[in-house]
Amino acid sequence: MTTAKPISAQPKNILEISQYLSNFIEGFDLSEVDAEYPEVTVKQMSLDSRAIQSNDLFIALQGEKSHGLDFLESVFLKLPGLVISDRVLTEQEQILLDAHNQSHNQKVRLWVVADIQSQLGNFAAWFYDRPSQKLKVVGITGTNGKTSTAFFTGQLLKNLGHKVALIGTLGNGEIDNLQQSANTTPNSVQVQRLLNAFVEQGMDWVVMEVSSHALCLGRIQGVTFQTVALTQVTRDHIDFHGTEEAYSEAKSRLFTEYETQSSVLNVADALGNKLCHEKLQKNNSETVWCYSSEQLKKTLSADYKILPDLRCDNVQLTQQGIKFTPVFHNKRLADNLEIINLALMGLFNLENVLCAMSILLVNGFSWQVIKSKLPLLQSVAGRMQVLGKSPTIILDFAHTPDALEQVLTAVRSHLIDGNGALKVVFGCGGNRDQGKRPLMGAIAQSLADKVILTSDNPRDEAPAKIIKEIAAGINQSDSVQSMVDRKEAISQVLDHAKEQDIIVIAGKGHEDYQEISGVKHPFSDAEVVQDWLLTKESKKHG
Ligand SMILES: CC(=O)N[C@H]1[C@@H](OP(=O)(O)OP(=O)(O)OC[C@H]2O[C@@H](n3ccc(=O)[nH]c3=O)[C@H](O)[C@@H]2O)O[C@H](CO)[C@@H](O)[C@@H]1O[C@H](C)C(=O)N[C@@H](C)C(=O)N[C@H](CCC(=O)O)C(=O)O
Numbered sequence: 001m002t003t004a005k006p007i008s009a010q011p012k013n014i015l016e017i018s019q020y021l022s023n024f025i026e027g028f029d030l031s032e033v034d035a036e037y038p039e040v041t042v043k044q045m046s047l048d049s050r051a052i053q054s055n056d057l058f059i060a061l062q063g064e065k066s067h068g069l070d071f072l073e074s075v076f077l078k079l080p081g082l083v084i085s086d087r088v089l090t091e092q093e094q095i096l097l098d099a100h101n102q103s104h105n106q107k108v109r110l111w112v113v114a115d116i117q118s119q120l121g122n123f124a125a126w127f128y129d130r131p132s133q134k135l136k137v138v139g140i141t142g143t144n145g146k147t148s149t150a151f152f153t154g155q156l157l158k159n160l161g162h163k164v165a166l167i168g169t170l171g172n173g174e175i176d177n178l179q180q181s182a183n184t185t186p187n188s189v190q191v192q193r194l195l196n197a198f199v200e201q202g203m204d205w206v207v208m209e210v211s212s213h214a215l216c217l218g219r220i221q222g223v224t225f226q227t228v229a230l231t232q233v234t235r236d237h238i239d240f241h242g243t244e245e246a247y248s249e250a251k252s253r254l255f256t257e258y259e260t261q262s263s264v265l266n267v268a269d270a271l272g273n274k275l276c277h278e279k280l281q282k283n284n285s286e287t288v289w290c291y292s293s294e295q296l297k298k299t300l301s302a303d304y305k306i307l308p309d310l311r312c313d314n315v316q317l318t319q320q321g322i323k324f325t326p327v328f329h330n331k332r333l334a335d336n337l338e339i340i341n342l343a344l345m346g347l348f349n350l351e352n353v354l355c356a357m358s359i360l361l362v363n364g365f366s367w368q369v370i371k372s373k374l375p376l377l378q379s380v381a382g383r384m385q386v387l388g389k390s391p392t393i394i395l396d397f398a399h400t401p402d403a404l405e406q407v408l409t410a411v412r413s414h415l416i417d418g419n420g421a422l423k424v425v426f427g428c429g430g431n432r433d434q435g436k437r438p439l440m441g442a443i444a445q446s447l448a449d450k451v452i453l454t455s456d457n458p459r460d461e462a463p464a465k466i467i468k469e470i471a472a473g474i475n476q477s478d479s480v481q482s483m484v485d486r487k488e489a490i491s492q493v494l495d496h497a498k499e500q501d502i503i504v505i506a507g508k509g510h511e512d513y514q515e516i517s518g519v520k521h522p523f524s525d526a527e528v529v530q531d532w533l534l535t536k537e538s539k540k541h542g
């Protein structure tokens with residue numbers, strides 16, 4: 001018997017919207033809304049004037065750079081069904097509204113709801129008939145590993161016959177057809193709108209990355225989760241959160257403030273371990289599943305004392321990938337001497353795969369069905385992506401101290417003894433955590449034989465200044481070179497590479513731009529490498 005797919009949201013009329021607001025949002029006075037409610041049906045909701053169409057609801061909010069009301073003129077031209085603003089109109093804006101309403105049959109209704117921002121996710125969830133309750137939504141947070149784990153989870157579910165959508169850094173949509181977006185986790189209206197579209201498209205599962213910004217800014221308010229998962233927490237985004245404690249606290253909110261059936265936690269991570277202890281003590285109806293890629297002895301040390309539901313033994317890194325034996329609740333299964341082969345590079349990817357496996361196991365998928373799909377897992381674009389051999393060229397999105405350390409450590413173990421050198425090209429993003437810069441410089445120096453410092457989205461900062469701040473963490477200047485132009489830096493290191501060398505190009509991964517002073521200029525590390533490989537090939541034949 002097949003179960004009927006849930007239906008997507010019913011459009012709301014203006015009367016229903018005003019009733020919702022007067023019941024749930026402080027400061028919204030129904031009596032201030034004009035007495036006549038024409039039968040205008042509002043179709044979609046958006047915070048972005050560019051996404052508005054006829055009869056949509058435009059929510060105008062204060063942002064960092066502008067206010068939604070700055071785009072009022074273009075919004076009016078699209079004949080919106082309703083505009084809601086978090087502030088009263090200026091005199092000029094009121095003149096615009098009056099002029100529009102005098103010259104058009106379809107009047108634009110504009111309501112001021114000062115507190116709309118604080119309840120926006122709940123409002124959007126109501127507007128779209130709570131789409132997360134019609135889907136199985138998995139939320140993944142952590143400093144590194146969100147995208148990789150989301151893809152591995154999505155690939156496993158898809159290969160087991162499910163329809164899967166992703167929301168994350170690489171885009172939103174069905175797993176093989178992602179549409180790029182500006183944020184890892186979109187704003188709260190966009191999240192609910194996407195979830196509703198996924199219901200319409202007949203998706204079963206949605207795997208979404210939840211950034212720390214999203215948790216602080218309420219972008220996932222109104223989402224009911226099937227499972228929430230934590231990869232690992234290390235230093236990042238101090239520019240936004242202020243301190244490492246505040247950053248870690250933001251991440252923990254996914255596990256303390258949202259409704260979920262189950263939590264999947266990395267017990268080898270300090271925050272994962274703390275949350276695991278807290279949740280097991282509370283003993284509520286939620287299922288808690290712990291995993292770890294660490295040795296059992298370490299996991300059972302004084303600090304940890306939690307027996308992971310899933311861990312691994314016999315881990316080996318080979319040129320083809322990673323081998324391991326899974327261990328469940330400290331017991332191997334009868335046929336559990338088996339070795340699982342992953343065609344993935346880097347030990348941290350084993351941790352990501354354990355997290356993805358845990359998400360499926362906690363949702364009742366059997367080990368027997370999961371294991372047949374593990375060898376099919378593919379690496380994620382720009383994450384430990386091998387672009388060339390002789391020299392080996394690896395593209396990776398490592399842009400935090402921990403990620404850079406993990407990647408260089410993992411790659412080092414692939415260097416053939418005594419031959420070849422490990423060279424790394426990287427920079428640090430402008431307008432982002434300045435404190436990580438010297439830390440990344442020191443890590444690169446200690447793990448690579450040659451370090452080439454360059455630009456990585458300088459944004460509003462001077463690239464040379466960022467490079468200087470990274471170099472402050474390096475005390476041996478002879479193994480370090482600086483080159484502001486990223487293309488030149490990559491080409492130079494490749495030109496001088498020997499066949500046995502491994503070149504790691506870190507920080508930008510899949511990105512196809514270089515962001516300078518608010519403009520995203522087309523740029524791709526992968527393209528620079530492909531061009532270099534083509535030139536090398538044609539020289540060989542020419
Ligand atoms: C600091 C921050 O989070 N900024 C987000 C914010 O931008 P903003 O406040 O500057 O908005 P604004 O440009 O001033 O515009 C104000 C309002 O006018 C609207 N607008 C704007 C232009 C227009 O033509 N029409 C229009 O209606 C905007 O939709 C907005 O509602 O609202 C935008 C629309 O929702 C977001 O895209 C933008 O994220 C920017 C791109 C960003 O870089 N954010 C980073 C810090 C971030 O959130 N990163 C995390 C990932 C972290 C991780 O990897 O772990 C993420 O989840 O992406």
Ligand SMILES: Nc1ncnc2c1ncn2[C@@H]1O[C@H](COP(=O)(O)OP(=O)(O)OP(=O)(O)O)[C@@H](O)[C@H]1O
Binds near residue numbers: 184398407
């Ligand atoms: N489990 C992990 N532990 C440590 N480092 C990791 C882990 N997984 C991935 N990395 C490193 O972090 C980089 C980013 O990985 P990924 O895109 O999966 O993380 P993310 O959390 O989505 O990052 P972002 O939030 O910045 O998009 C990888 O290119 C790799 O260098």
Ligand SMILES: N[C@H](CCC[C@H](N)C(=O)O)C(=O)O
Binds near residue numbers: 184429
């Ligand atoms: N989601 C991260 C990605 C950083 C990627 C790196 N290339 C940079 O620009 O710093 C951020 O926006 O901080």
